[in-house]
Structures are given as C-alpha cells and as structure tokens.
Amino acid sequence: MGIVAVLLIEAIPFFGDVSVISFLTGTKWAPLFADKSFGALPLLSATALIAGMALAVAFPLGLLTAIYLSEYAPDVVRSTVKPALEVLAGIPTVVYGFFAISFISPNIVRPLFDSETIFTALAASLAMGIMLIPMVVSLSEDAMRSVPSALREGAYALGANRFQVSVRVVVPAALSGIVAAGLLALARAVGETMIVTIAAGGVPNLSANPLEAMQAMTAYIMEVAMGDTPRGTVEYRSIFAIGMLLFVFTLGLNLVARGFIAKFREVYE
Amino acid sequence: MKPSPPALSASRQTAFTRRWTSWAFAGVALLATAFGVAALILLLFVVMRDGIGGLSWDFLTSFPSRKPELAGAKAAIMGTLWVMSFTALFSIPIGVGAAIYLEEFAPKSWFTRLIEMNISTLAGVPSVVYGLLGLAVFVFGMNLGPSIIAAAATLTLLILPIIIVAAREGLRSVPYSMREAAMALGATRWQAVWHQVLPAGMPAVLTGVILAMGRAIGETAPLIAIGAFTSVFFTPTSPTDSFTVLPIQIFSWISRPLRGFQENASAGIVVLLIVLLLLNSVAVALRHVYARRRRW
Numbered sequence: 001m002g003i004v005a006v007l008l009i010e011a012i013p014f015f016g017d018v019s020v021i022s023f024l025t026g027t028k029w030a031p032l033f034a035d036k037s038f039g040a041l042p043l044l045s046a047t048a049l050i051a052g053m054a055l056a057v058a059f060p061l062g063l064l065t066a067i068y069l070s071e072y073a074p075d076v077v078r079s080t081v082k083p084a085l086e087v088l089a090g091i092p093t094v095v096y097g098f099f100a101i102s103f104i105s106p107n108i109v110r111p112l113f114d115s116e117t118i119f120t121a122l123a124a125s126l127a128m129g130i131m132l133i134p135m136v137v138s139l140s141e142d143a144m145r146s147v148p149s150a151l152r153e154g155a156y157a158l159g160a161n162r163f164q165v166s167v168r169v170v171v172p173a174a175l176s177g178i179v180a181a182g183l184l185a186l187a188r189a190v191g192e193t194m195i196v197t198i199a200a201g202g203v204p205n206l207s208a209n210p211l212e213a214m215q216a217m218t219a220y221i222m223e224v225a226m227g228d229t230p231r232g233t234v235e236y237r238s239i240f241a242i243g244m245l246l247f248v249f250t251l252g253l254n255l256v257a258r259g260f261i262a263k264f265r266e267v268y269e
Numbered sequence: 270m271k272p273s274p275p276a277l278s279a280s281r282q283t284a285f286t287r288r289w290t291s292w293a294f295a296g297v298a299l300l301a302t303a304f305g306v307a308a309l310i311l312l313l314f315v316v317m318r319d320g321i322g323g324l325s326w327d328f329l330t331s332f333p334s335r336k337p338e339l340a341g342a343k344a345a346i347m348g349t350l351w352v353m354s355f356t357a358l359f360s361i362p363i364g365v366g367a368a369i370y371l372e373e374f375a376p377k378s379w380f381t382r383l384i385e386m387n388i389s390t391l392a393g394v395p396s397v398v399y400g401l402l403g404l405a406v407f408v409f410g411m412n413l414g415p416s417i418i419a420a421a422a423t424l425t426l427l428i429l430p431i432i433i434v435a436a437r438e439g440l441r442s443v444p445y446s447m448r449e450a451a452m453a454l455g456a457t458r459w460q461a462v463w464h465q466v467l468p469a470g471m472p473a474v475l476t477g478v479i480l481a482m483g484r485a486i487g488e489t490a491p492l493i494a495i496g497a498f499t500s501v502f503f504t505p506t507s508p509t510d511s512f513t514v515l516p517i518q519i520f521s522w523i524s525r526p527l528r529g530f531q532e533n534a535s536a537g538i539v540v541l542l543i544v545l546l547l548l549n550s551v552a553v554a555l556r557h558v559y560a561r562r563r564r565w
Binding site: 009060061062064065067068069072073081084085087088090091092093094095096097098099101102103130133134137161162163164166167184187188190191192193194197198218221222225226231239240243246247250251253254255258 | 287288290291294295297298299300301302304305306308309311312315316319389390393394395396397398400401404405409483484486487488489490493494495496498516519520523524531534535538541542545549
C-alpha cells in the first residue's frame, strides 16, 4: 500500500509538467537533452519486445520441460533436473547480464544475425528467456502434478498413449495453472532490470528490430539513478512515473494470474 | 464384391502415426529439458573460465582501482557483509513476528484477509520499484542518504513477503495437537507458541529466511536505484556510511570496456556464486536435520 502512495506522490508532480497523454503516446524519449521530451512509447515498446521475446523462448521450453518432468521422466531424472533448474533460478540477474554480453552477444547473436552492435534487444531477451525457464517449469509442473491421476488412468484405460494423455488430458486439465505460469513469467520479465540495463544498450529507440540497441523502462530508471540527478527535477520525477507504469503492469499481470490459479484450484481441490 | 478394408488400414496407419508422434514428442520434451540444463552448465562454464584465473588473495583484499590488474573486491565484500547483517537484523524479527501473528493470533477477519492479499501482491512487485520506494522514503524522506542503513531497509521491504510466507508455512507444518497439548497443560497461547510451536517450526522458518537472504545478496537494481552506484575505496565503519556491494561492483566492472575488467567481473561473480552456494547448502542441511528430527 505504501508503495502506491509513494509512487503517486512522486509521480503526480511529473504529470503537472508533462501531460499524461503525451507521456503515454509520445514517440520521443529525450529527458536529458536541452529540448526535453517525455514520450514513453520507445521505452514501453522496448520492454514489450524484450519481455515478449523472452517469454517466446522460455514458455515453450519451460512447458515441454514441465511435461517431460511430470509425465515422462523417471524419478532419478526428476530429482536431478529439478534442483539443477532451481540453481538456475537462484543465480543473480547481474550474472545473466554478464552472460548475455560476454557470451550470447558475441557468440550467438553476432555470427547468426550479423548485428552491428553488441548491445541488442535479442541478446537481452535470450538471457532473460533462460532466466525465466525455471519459473515456468516449476509453476506449470506443479499445476500438472496436481491433476488427479484418476484422469490419467481413465485415459490410459481407453487406450490412449503417453503423448495423448499428456497433451489431450493433463495439459488441458492444468491449463489455467499453465497460463498463470506464463503470465507470472511475463510479469517477471517486464520488471527485470539488470539484464536489460547491461545487454540491451541504453538508447531510447522506437523500433521492432530486435537487433538494435534499445532502452527498456527499467533500464531508464537505472540510467537516471546512476547519474547525480537532484531531487525534485523532472528527470527525478520521471523515474517515478515510469516506476508507476511498471507497478501497474506487473500488478495487473499478477492479479490475472492469481485469478487463473484460483479457478484451477476450485476445480480439483 | 469383397468388402474393402480401408477402416482397418486407416486405423493401422493411425496406430503407427500415434506411436511415432508419441516418441517424437518424448524426444522433443527431453531436448527441451536438456536445453535448460545445458544452459546452466554453459553459463557456469563461461563465468568460471575467466573468473577462476582472476581469483586470488589480492583480488579479495584490494580496493577497486582504475587498473584492472590491481582492482579487488574488498570494499564490495565488506559492504555486502554490512548490508546483509542489517537486513537480517531488520527483516527476521519483523518477518517472523508477522508470520506468528498471522498464523497463530490473527482473527479471520476482512482485515487479516486484506493484509494477506497485500503480502502476496507485494511479492510480485519488481525489485526496481522497491528501489524507488527506498529512494523516496529512506534516502530522501528520512534523510539517510545512500547509506548502508537505507539499503538494508530497502532490501528488508523486498524480502519481507518471502520471509513471511515461508515462516507461515513452517509454523503451519507444526501439528495443531502440539498447541492443544501445551494449552491443556495450562500454557497460555503465547507460551504454547514461544516454547513449543516456534522451536518445532524453526528449521523450516530458518530455511525460508536463508533463501530470502540469498535473494537479497544478489539484488542489484534496488540498490542502484537508491543511489549506491559509486566507487568506494574504504571499508564501511558505521551504518550511515556509503557502501558498495558485490553485485554492484560486478555491474560496474561489466560496464567498463577494458578487457581486464571483464575478468574482474567474472572473478566477482565466482565469489558471489560461492557465497550463494554456501548459503544454499546451509538451507539444504537444515532441511535434512529438520526431516530427521521430526517426531510427528
């Protein structure tokens, strides 16, 4: 609750200087130039592009892993892979940022796509995708394991094989839990800071080309915080306005996800 | 005319296709799993490759420097120790206290439900936003500046939801009959909680606390947001001193173009990962002790 109050108190004066409409629809973000301009679209689009691509990497891989672990894997495999993925989840995000810039960018993105700079949205989203995999796996595996085994046995009794049981019975039955896993991972990606700050470059750039450098919302907050911006200036307030947007997005995603989980629980518990 | 057997052949084909898709799918799913594990190994390998070489006693005991070969992580390590000590000091009593209240004493009212909803919502807020909160409230509002104490307070807010949730689960795993037995012997509710439930649930509570601390050690963004991105050439001596921590030091090395600093960054990461590994092993060990000692 306090968070909302603080963000509002610091962000509202900002909207006295910059109108809400020009903030949300402006296409030029140049807060540090003499001719200031606060259109958040370049930051918003960068965040959306990077988080979307990260989810496009993590969600299919995570879901397949979860299906494998929950429906196919022998106990030995599950009891080694799950802790390994938990380790992946416990690695600080600076480390992923370092991985993006020192490995993914020079060894994968540049040779494959011939990008001009090492700071690309693509490298950031690949690293972020790896970071999100454990989260998708553990949430959707939990959902699949709580599908009653009577459903599986019923399907086997009707002659279904493992693939049919997994894809046509277990996944649909666990669907709302799986959707929630995706939404929570997306919320995490939107709020992720260090990877985009390190690997995506720091240029506000309204573009859909993942091979360009761009600045996500969180990376802008970092940029201002690393400089010496005095309190009460428009720049200082602008990070609270951006923070406010971040908060609203992640809160919305979390609430929707929670709705899905509640619906899922209702059916089987 | 002979009856044609299309139905049979079709079903045979289906049987073949079915078996084939099942195998193919199992293969794809296994590959996806292998990818996750391979990514982990690759990541550790890339970090270790440069990091081990840069790791030395000098690295651990020197201050940052403009020359990469002289730079060390002493200020960052000491800063991390200071910040984490204060974070533990703030977050453990508040978090465990809140969990005890919510689990053992709170009436089931709309107010309790509101608090619970708040806690689970807070757990999903991005960490930078906590940093902004810390900037406005602790750094400027209370005039603490970008100090150790402001950092610890910010991190406390960040990990409180995690501690509360874990501690509640730990308390909930203690069977209700223990409380009833204690109260039947004349203990007050508080005595039952303090002498019976809390000691019994302690290992689980501590595991949650340690995992939360692990999360706090690796956090970079909220501390940068409160203005802690500075070069520090001294070890802090009081909680109001400015500071740097390992992840920030790593980040500042990463953002310098000189090759040598990249090696420093990997060495710093190795140190950070070793600390995390130690913390996690303690948590795992606790869980073992807990499982063995459990008498119910």
